Amino acid sequence: MADPVQQNEADGDEGIEMTEPEKILKERKISWAKLRRIDSLNLEAGRVSNVRGHSAKVDWGTTLNLAFQSIGVVYGDIGTSPLYVFSSTFTKGIKNNDDILGVLSLIIYTIVLLPIAKYVFVVLLANDNGDGGTFALYSLICRYAKVSLIPNQQPEDRELSNYRLDTPSNQLKRAQKIKEKLENSKEAQVLLFIVTILATSMVIGDGVLTPCISVLSAVSGIKQSATSLNQDAIVGISVAILILIFSVQRFGTDKIGYSFAPIIFLWFSFISGIGLYNLFKYDVGVLRAFNPKYMIDYFKRNGKQGWISLGGVVLCITGTEAMFADLGHFSVRAVQISFSGIVFPALLCAYSGQAAYLTKFPDHVLETFYSSIPHTLYWPTFVVAVAAAIIASQAMISGAFAIISQSLSLGCFPRVKVVHTSAKYEGQVYIPEVNYMLMIACVIVTIAFKTTEQIGNAYGIAVVAVMVITTFMVSLIMLVIWKTSIWWIAMFFVVFGTVEIIYLSSVLYKFTQGGFLPLAFALFLMMVMGIWHYVHKERYMFELRNKVSSNFIRDLAMNPHIGRVPGIGLLYSELVQGIPPIFPHFIANIPSIHSVLVFVSIKSIPISKVAMEERFLFRQVEPRDYRMFRCVVRHGYKDVIEEPEQFERQLVEHLKEFVRHEYFFLEGGPNEQKTAPPPEAVSLIDSSLLAKDGKVGGSGLSTVHIEESLQQQNTPCISSGSIHAVTVARSTNSSSRIISGPIQGAEDEIQFIQKAMDNGVVYLLGETEVVAEQKSSSLLKKIVVNYAYNFLRRNFRQGEKIMSIPRGRLLRVGMTYEI
Structure with a gap:
């Protein structure tokens, strides 16, 4: 049976020709009856645009070019593993030459099974619109199931072009049941979140360990020619290189990125050529290791010691996670081609050549790589090895920056300054505070451990732990x-999970020999991320419970003592579903409102990017002539927050389009009865409908600034602050109050908004101090909220610095939330 609203609209449209925009708006208008059932900011948002994503097909020339570029960005870590794998495996020397074949067989099948079978052909396909990493996996799950701990999901988010998902039929009951269990189980949601931040913490820990082990192992080769240098001198040189690496991070990897791929390609050429030379010169018979029988014999001979040695073998796949984490810079096909066609053959040649050399010189196992280099190629190889180690370090440091940047949008990392250093690669970011913390940690680890053996023990735990989480x-x-078929899932989980658990048990055995380091890093980072996210979520829930009622706004509109000052006010809040409780506090302390007021919520969406034409969602706050709007600005975790001037222009242009479309609804469209739609349907328009780029006039606004002092009052939930000094450049008395009177039409409103824009934009920011409720809170909660969280908040960046808000146009009011 036809919807009566739809039927009436259709009957009224017979014989009338409409333009394309009018048709679009008409199609949206017919769903008013359905919209009234749901309470959300904007339920008809997100007209799909033709946004080219990572899934778009590209020609083979572009794919091959990306494959070559990926060599320099992705494979520096796994490419430098031949520097230390054999020495880390045979820590006590080689007792039986057949053990060399056993370890080579383990290396071959570990690379075939995990990087090739698991990552190249399965995990890479689990990307989030082309972006990889643990955070992308979590975001992908959050898009299909409501498992995010912060309840700010909106129905219109699913209409974003990058949000849409090519899913199979929903007829399979198994997927629906699992989804329902995830959505209904708080324990499952918390576990998923903990697993995610554990993996991200481990990858950040890699940003410390990779530079240490890569640089130290590369520099150690100088002892082959400079025998007078002792280990302390090697450590000193390594520390100097590490400080240099972190010092140039602020310039961005894009500045030197053009040389990455050729250097790493040259490195792979060196190790494969040297490997083939050693293979044919010393013992081509080591290729028998392709027979898995030698693995079995190795474990029979060595028993427990063979299991312990797996902690060294696993280092042959360090950097495998980088294939997935750095996927956003390239494409699935490009990474598959580069690894299968260049990296995998080069590694096989390198390890086979080293094994052949060791069959003749087993006593050289601690310096396998440099000892096996032909004399004439020693210095060129040494120089390229150091360069490759630096690039491997650079890639993991940049990866740590990118992960922290993504964690910020999840609300589980303290505010830090994120600098986007590359216009070419979206993921290339620099975080000054984190950079210096990583540098200090790297220097301490290098000086404390001195050799690659103990660092390798620590490194293995970080590598395998992330792999286990990725499998899950x-x-x-x-x-x-x-x-997928349950049999394929079972095979994937059992085969790869079993192999990774065996490797994890081996590296955990060396916990006291350096293995504790990544776990200590991860525990510290998880505590920081967990505390920040917990209080962030509780603060959001507090604002949701105490959001401003519509009656307050109506009373405010009728209050003759509230002044209106020229200009646009942007009141920032994280609340998506309403007006935050900080607003009445502003009015209580400063009884005036700008002629146009917009409640802005910067919302992170669990996708990588949101198209500009789909970014802004608006809704008008009643009464209409008060000119107050709610706006949600949606950002993906790789979107850049624009500079204030650019952001103001974009917001005002989309606001004007929103007003134009809304008036079309209010007027009922062409040749229709002039009946307004239900109140619930008014303003349910997305500014992305016909969004256009345009320029808006400047600001010219005088200083508006408040310094506040928080004084807690005897209220159960909210404590207000007292203002010490207020400087407002415009008169706020009743004579300057701007009252628009009856609304004349869309163009009048647009001109009014433009005039307000010309008068300037002021940013209104609530400085909320969060404390644990005195009576009902436990001692642990008071410690976490009152001390740990507030310590992090005070020692990291404040909100206006993150959003680069000009201090001269910032107005702040303090408030205390008791959670």
Whole structure:
């Protein structure tokens, strides 16, 4: 049976020709009856645009070019593993030459099974619109199931062009049941979040360990020619190189990125050529290691010691996670081609050549790589090895920056300054505070451990732990999203999970020999991220429970003592579903409002990017002639927050389009009865409908600034602050109050908004101090909220610095939330 609203609209449209925009608006108008059932900011948002994503097909020339570029960005870490794998495996020397074949067989099949079978052909496909990493997996799961701990999901988010998902049929009950269990289980949601931040913490820990082990192992080769240098001198040189690496981070990897791929390609050429030379010169028979029988014999001979040695073998796949984490710079096909066609053959040649050399010189196992280099190629190889180690370090440091940047949008990392250093690569970011913390940690680790053996023990735990978590999350994606056959899922989980658990048990055995380091890093970072996210979530829930009622706004509109000052006020809040409780506090302390007031919420969406034409969602706050709007600005975790001037222009242009479209609804469209739609349907328009780029006039606004002092009052939930000094450049008395009177039409409103824009934009920011409720809070909660969280908040960046708000146009009011 036809919807009566739809039927009436259709009957009224017979014989009338409409323009394309009018048709679009007409199609949206017919769903008013359905919209009234749901309470959300804007339920008809997100007209799909033709946004080219990572899934778009590209020609083979572009793919091959990306494949070559990926060599320099992705494979520096796994490419430098031949520097230390054999020495880390045979820490006590080689007792039986057949053990060399056993370890080579383990290396071969570890690379085939994990990087090739698991990552290249399965995990890379579990990307989030082309972006990889643990955070991308978590975001992908959050898009299909409501498992995010912060309840700010909106129905219109699913209409974003990058949000849309090519899913199989929903007829499979298994996926639906698992999804329902995830959405209804708080424990499962918390576990998923903990697993995610554990993996991200481990990858950040890699940003410390990779530079240490790569640079130290590369520099150690100088002892082959400069025998007078002792280990302390090697450590000193390594520390100097590490400080240099972190010192140039502020310039961005894009400045020197053009040389990355050729250097790493040259490195792979060197190690494969040297490997083939050693293979044919010393013992081509080591290729028998392709027979897995030698693995079995190795474990039979060595027993427990063979299991312990797996902690060294696993270092042959360090950097495998980088294939997935750095996927956003390239494409799935490009990474598959580069690894299968260049990296994998080069590594096989390198390890086979070293094994052949060791069959003749088993006593050289501690310096396997440099000892096996032909004399004439020693210095060129040494120079390229150091360069490759620096690039491997650079890639992991940049990866740590990118992960922290993504964690910020999840609300689980303290505010830090994120500098986007590259116009070419979106993921290339620089975080000054984190950079210096990583540098200090790297220097301390290098000086404390001195050799690659103990650092290798620590490194292995970080590598394998992330792999285990990736296996778990990809299996969940197979169940809920891909709806794969249960037999394929079981095979994936059992085969790869078993292998990784065996490796993890081996590296954990060396916990006291350096293995504790990544776990200590991860524990510290998880505590920081967990505390920040917990209080962030509780603060959001507090604002949601105490949001401003519509009656307050109506009373405010009728209050003759509230002045209106020229200009546009942007009141920032994280609340998506309403007006935050900080607003009445502003009015209580400063009884005036700008002629146009917009409640702005910067919302992070669990996708990588949001198209500009889909970014702004508006809704008008009643009464209409008060000119107050709510706006949600949606950003993906790789979107850049614009500079204030650019952001103001974009917001005002989209606001004017919103007003124009809204008036079209209010007027009922062409040749229709002039009946207004229900109040619930008014303003349910997305500014992305016909969004246009345009320029808006400047500001010319005088200083507006408040310094506040918080004084807690005897209120159960909210404590207000007292203002010490207020400087407002414009008169706020009743004679200057701007009252628009009856609304004349869309163009009048647009001109009014433009005039307000010309008068300037003021940023209104609430400085909320969060404390634990005195009576009902436990001692642990008081410690976490009152001390740990507030310590982090005071010692990291404040909100206006993150958004680069001009201090001369900032107005702040303090408030205390008791949670």
